[in-house]
Amino acid sequence: MSKLPHPTPDELRREPLPLRGRTALVTGASRRGGIGHAVARRLAAYGASVYLHHHVPHDAAMPWGADRPEDVVASVREAQGDPDARIVAGPGDLADPAAPAELIATAAAALGGRLDILVANHALSGSDGPLDAIDATMLDAHWAVDTRSVLLLVQAYVRQRTGLPQGSPGGRVMMMASGQDIASGMPHEIAYALQKGALASITRSLAPTLAAHGVTVNTVNPGPVDTDYLTGEDHAAVAARFPAGRWGMPDDPARLIAWLATDEAGWVTGEVINSEGGFLR
Structure with missing residues (x-):
């Protein structure tokens, strides 16, 4: 039985801009403290052109608030590795069933007519609770944004x-889970955990279909990440449960997601990958 040859020395030397010429859409990039912004910066630093989707009204209604889209774009442009890459942004309410297809078309057109990388980072915050508190409206809202829009x-x-x-360059899809199936789960966020669990569950089922189009699909659980939603004693208590003594930062999962977007990760598909820094649940 023949075997594939070892890579040549030139093939082993990593391209300093491994995503040069690639195009990416990152959803849920409304503020500089979030994971979406960190992912966009990493992809841009690796040479990709990036379209940042935002839904400012959602974050503006949350305690952490929203940034101006132009400020988020400026921050990503500061990191871009290829001066010829495009960094653009646009809005979209993904609770609207027509919005996902419109967003894909808009992003592809803005980046030159092709979309290589999809990072579905967005999610609905709030409107949730434990089993005794949830209702049909909460479940439907999370289904629409967290799961239906992603698919x-x-x-x-x-x-x-x-x-x-x-x-054409290999396609990449990355979805986001939340560790809802690990240890104690998320008993106080039933609607959110349910819909994120659906994405983790469907990952392997999507892999064969996407492989036929030269696309890999993986789901990342970033673990607890400090995106400015918790402070004080609660913040310190969570930090103490990491072996490193600190929270995960947005760039921690962003590094994993950016690697999954490169050719080096071309043999990784259908996986749910935990990036939790050894968090003790």
Whole structure:
């Protein structure tokens, strides 16, 4: 039985801009303290052109608030590795069932007509509770934003890739989970945990379909990440449960997601990957 040859020395030397010429859509990038912003910065630093989706009204209604989109874009541009790459942003309410396909089309057009990388980072915050408190409205709201919109984004993303020339750069899809199936779970956020669990569960089922289009799909659980939503004694108590004595920071999962977007991760698909820094649950 023949074996593939070892990579040549030149093939082993990593390209300093491994995503040069690639295009990416990152959803849920409304503020500089969030994971979406950190992912966009990493992808841009690796040479990609990036479209940052935002839904400012959602974050503006939360205790942490929203940044101006132009400030988020400016921060990502500061990190870009390829001066010819494009960094743009646009809005979208992904609770609207028509919005995912519209967003994919808009992002692809803004980045030159092709979309290589999809990072579905957005999620609904609030409107949740324990089993005794949830109701149909809460469940439907989280289903619409956290799960339905992600699957519709993936569907539209794959459809736009079917018309690409053979040999186009390998496609990548990354979805986000929340460790809802680990240890104590998330008993006080039943609606959110349910919908994030659905994404983790569907990852392997999506892999064969996407592979036929030259696309890998993986889901990342970033673990507890300090995105400015917890302070004081509660913040310190969570930090103490990490072996490193600190929270995860947005750039921690961003480094993993950016690597998954490169050719080095081309053999990784259908996986749910935990990036929790050894968090003791």
